[in-house]
Amino acid sequence: MIVKQSALLLALVAVLAVASDAPAGGIADETCPNAAGEYTNTCPPGTVGVSYSIRFSESEGSGCGPGRQTFHLDSGVLPPGLSLSADGNLSGTSFQPGSFQFYVEMREPGDDPANCAGKRTQKKFTLKVRRPPWIVSTPAVPPRLEVGAPFRMTLRARGGSGVFAWTLAAGKLPAGLRIGVDGSIFGTPRTSGTYRFAARAKDTEARSLSAQMKLSVVPRLLIQTQRLPSARVGRPYDAHLAAVGGVSPTLWKLTRGHLPRGIRLLSAHGRLTGVPKEADTHLVTFEVSDGLKVTKARTFRIVVLGRRDNPTTSDVGS
Numbered sequence: 001m002i003v004k005q006s007a008l009l010l011a012l013v014a015v016l017a018v019a020s021d022a023p024a025g026g027i028a029d030e031t032c033p034n035a036a037g038e039y040t041n042t043c044p045p046g047t048v049g050v051s052y053s054i055r056f057s058e059s060e061g062s063g064c065g066p067g068r069q070t071f072h073l074d075s076g077v078l079p080p081g082l083s084l085s086a087d088g089n090l091s092g093t094s095f096q097p098g099s100f101q102f103y104v105e106m107r108e109p110g111d112d113p114a115n116c117a118g119k120r121t122q123k124k125f126t127l128k129v130r131r132p133p134w135i136v137s138t139p140a141v142p143p144r145l146e147v148g149a150p151f152r153m154t155l156r157a158r159g160g161s162g163v164f165a166w167t168l169a170a171g172k173l174p175a176g177l178r179i180g181v182d183g184s185i186f187g188t189p190r191t192s193g194t195y196r197f198a199a200r201a202k203d204t205e206a207r208s209l210s211a212q213m214k215l216s217v218v219p220r221l222l223i224q225t226q227r228l229p230s231a232r233v234g235r236p237y238d239a240h241l242a243a244v245g246g247v248s249p250t251l252w253k254l255t256r257g258h259l260p261r262g263i264r265l266l267s268a269h270g271r272l273t274g275v276p277k278e279a280d281t282h283l284v285t286f287e288v289s290d291g292l293k294v295t296k297a298r299t300f301r302i303v304v305l306g307r308r309d310n311p312t313t314s315d316v317g318s
Contacts, residue, residue, distance in 0.1 A: 026059040027106050027123045035126075043127040045205070046079060046094050050132065056088035056104055064116045068109045074122050076102030079129045094129045101126050131159035135201060135211040144247045145174065145189050147220040149294050155183035155211060160203035169210050171197030174217045189217045221246030221290050223298045230303040231276045237263055241270035246290035255297060256285035260304045272302075279306040 031054050035042035046052040056071050063069065071088040078084065079100045082092040088106075103122045110118045135157045145151050157164040166183040173179065174195045177187035183201065194216045202208040224242040231237040237260075243250050252270040259265065260282055263274035270288065281304070287297040 026062050026121055027104060028057045028059045031056055032125050032127075039124060041123060041125045043090075043125055046082075046127065046129045047132050047207075048094055048097050048129060051091075051093050052082060053089065053091040056084075056090065056106070058106065063106075063119070064108045070107050072105045072107065074103040074105035076100070076124075078102055079127055082127075097129050097131045099126060099128045130161070130205070130207075133157055133160035133164075133201065133203060133207060133209045135209055143215060144292060145215055145217040146245070146247055146290070146292050146294055147189055147192050147217060149220075149292050150186075150188050151177065152184060152186040155179075155185065155199055155201070155213075157183070157201040157203075157209065160207055161205050163204050164201040167200050167202070169198040169200035171195070173197055174215055177215075185215075192217045192219045218247055219245035221250075221288065221294045221296050223286075223288060223296050225298070225300075228272070228300045228302055230305055231260060231263065232305045233276050233279055233307050236275055237273065239272040241272070241286055241288070243270070243288045243290075243296070246294055247292050248290065250288050250290050252286055252288050254284060255287045256299070257283050259284060260302060263302075276304045279304050 029041060032041040032043035034040050043054060058066050058069050060066075069088070070086040071084060072086070073084050077100050078090070079094040079098070080096045081094040082090055084090045084104065101124065103124050105120055105122045108116045108119045135155065143151070143153050155166060164183065165181050166179055167181075168179050172195060173185065174189040174191065174193070176190040177185055179185050179199060183199070185199075194214065196212070196214050198210045198212050200208050200210045221243060222245050224244045225240070228239050241252055249268070250270070252265060252267050254265055259272070260276045260278070260280060262277040263272055265272055265286075270286075282302045283299060284302060285297055285299045287295050289295045
């Protein structure tokens, strides 16, 4: 009888010894690794407005075995819009950017025969929610380009990490223009036409967003009029200066010489009108400017005939 009691006592001691060696559970680091040393578990970053999902789990080989634990928010603050389910899934769509720290508690099942039953463990996590990148181009109005006229505009991106590098993602820029890493598009276009392209901004976290762009380049501004007709004293005079290319509106002005007395220039239309009062020959220089402040000039000779003079032709000077 004493021998049997001793055997039972030894068996009980052995069971207790095995139970005392059973490892306590711990939350695995794989989902949110130690980013900067022990106890710095950092979860994959999220983005405002983008669906997010990760799952916490028990460390391999510990506790009561995988899949039997429940997970709970112990303290701290989850990113608004995210929630933690009992199976360890942290998911949702966050609507607020920032860096959030919180403790997750893992609870072992209470009915397990091993000594891990009912045990709890906590771990601190950090989760950063970033602003989504979005792009605006400046200036807000469609840019106007002209062959031979220097051009510069800047594409801007906001959100993300706040630091962006720009590249040409598709299509092509007008010949003579290029895009800088800071988002500036600059140069002097050499050919007219309509150009479609995509510019891509990438932040320091390798997130990118593309902007579809269109640039239209008009031909360079040129004065089309080669010569002006002669005028006659006392008779109405009406002549037009014409320009092609460039960006509207165009504006004309007299930059050298004097118009015949009685004739005036309508600047917005390039029109010379009036009734000349005296015979003479005038060398005058007109300059036209367009909406980009590009200017072209040409010198003309205007001959005003007397009332009985034979008509002549006013021609181009220089």
